[in-house]
Amino acid sequence: MKPAPFAYRDPDTVDEVLALLAEHGDDAKLLAGGQSLGPMLNMRVVTPAVIVDLNRVRVLAARGFSAGAGFALGALVRQAELEDDSGFAASQPLAAAALPWIAHRPIRNRGTVAGSLVHADPAAEWGGIVLALDARLVVRRAGAPPRVVAAEDFFTGILETAVEPEDLLAEVRLPPWPEGARWGFREFARRRGDFALAGVACRFEVDGAGGGCRSVRIGLFGVGDTAVRARRAEAVLEGEAPGPEAFAAAAAAARGEVDPLDDGHASAGYRRHLVEVLVEDALADAWARDGGA
Ligand SMILES: Cc1cc2nc3c(=O)[nH]c(=O)nc-3n(C[C@H](O)[C@H](O)[C@H](O)COP(=O)(O)OP(=O)(O)OC[C@H]3O[C@@H](n4cnc5c(N)ncnc54)[C@H](O)[C@@H]3O)c2cc1C
Incomplete structure (x- = not known):
């Protein structure tokens, strides 16, 4: 058509x-x-x-980095640009690892981070990523000061966000990477490049040698009307010593807190199963990674 x-x-x-x-x-x-x-x-x-068309507004194509503020991605920053940026990979390893899983390269050449977030497909990887990273979304509207929306308040429904028809999502802010933070990213799709049936982006820190997990963030996508933060799973892992038992308990909690779609691609039960497996694996990956990038 x-x-x-x-x-x-x-x-x-x-x-x-x-x-x-x-x-x-x-x-x-x-x-x-x-x-x-x-x-x-x-x-x-x-x-x-x-x-x-935003494409002539060159200021929106800017991306900035500072050690204190992290990454600021203008509304026209393409997904492929970040994929090719070794500085981005060094300071945002989780997002960098997820990028190749988003669609196919020709789509990432044009597709923007902001466009993906506003489109808000519940299976889009960026949903899980911004939740795991505690990102901030800067929304502009004529005659009003910029509004900074926390990622966890951004997704309001299927293909719906805090961005209203009069709004521009001007900038995506990814805060500085916490030193030594562990991260994991897993998704399951029928074919490489397809939207995920389910996926997870996670990050946590560990308190010294032999200490417990803290600042646990688990962002899920493909598991309901919106990307979701698995708060119960995060709470289960918070303070616990990292390891297979704690990861399995958190994964079981994540399975219990999602309400996935039952559609032609997969049943809700299968998606719940995927959530448990993917969360457990992503947390184990994170722990095995020994911190940092
Ligand atoms: C075949 C195919 C497979 C795909 N697979 C995946 C996948 O596996 N994972 C995934 O995450 N995505 C996937 N996508 C989507 C892709 O990542 C898109 O690039 C992305 O969703 C939209 O980005 P865009 O810049 O093209 O936005 P556009 O298509 O230009 O815009 C999308 C929506 O957002 C609005 N919008 C755009 N920018 C702004 C802004 N700054 N402020 C306010 N509103 C704005 C537009 O008005 C529109 O409603 C796929 C797309 C295709 C065609």
Whole structure:
């Protein structure tokens, strides 16, 4: 199919983008990489009156790093750029390890991190990643100060987020990597490049030699209407000595706290099973990694 007719605008500045969003609200759609919007237009799942193309707003293509603040990714930062950035891999090993699992390289060449987050497919890897990393999402709207939304408050429903029709997700902030933090990433998809049936991104720190786990974060994707933080599983592991027993207990808790979809791709029961297996394996990977990158 072909898209329904729409007007096309390609502003040069963030202020112009915000003004167009204020003017057209629900009737407008932002275009970033077009990898999700394109198919939705073609299928007429969305029929906006106006497409506002972000690609001329060069300031949104910036990505910044500082030891104190971590990574700031503008709305036009493509997934493939990060994949090719050894500095990113050194300071954000979890996200870097997950990138090759997202779709295929041609899609990552165009697809942006911000676009993936706003599209909010519940099976998108970035959902689990931002939850595991305690990311902050900077949302801009005309006439209002920037709003900083915690990743855990960002996903509000299937394909829905805290970003309203008049809003631009301007920046994704990944806080500095805690020294020595352990991380794991696992997903299961039918074929490489497919959306995951279920997946997990996790991170924790360990208190000294022989100490317990702390700052445990377990972000799950493909397990319900939104990406979810497995809070019960995190609580089970928090303070426990890392090892197979603690990881198995946390994984069982994760299985119990998800409410996955039952669809043509997999049953809810199978997805719950995957959650338990993937969480246990990801936590074991994290522990085996001996900290850092
Ligand atoms: C065949 C195929 C397989 C895929 N497999 C995977 C996969 O395995 N895992 C995965 O995570 N993704 C997958 N994707 C999706 C891909 O990662 C997309 O690139 C991503 O979801 C959207 O990014 P984009 O920049 O292309 O956004 P666009 O398609 O341009 O926009 C997506 C939506 O977000 C809105 N939007 C975009 N940017 C902003 C912004 N800054 N502020 C507010 N709203 C904004 C748009 O209006 C639109 O509603 C796949 C896509 C395809 C076509």
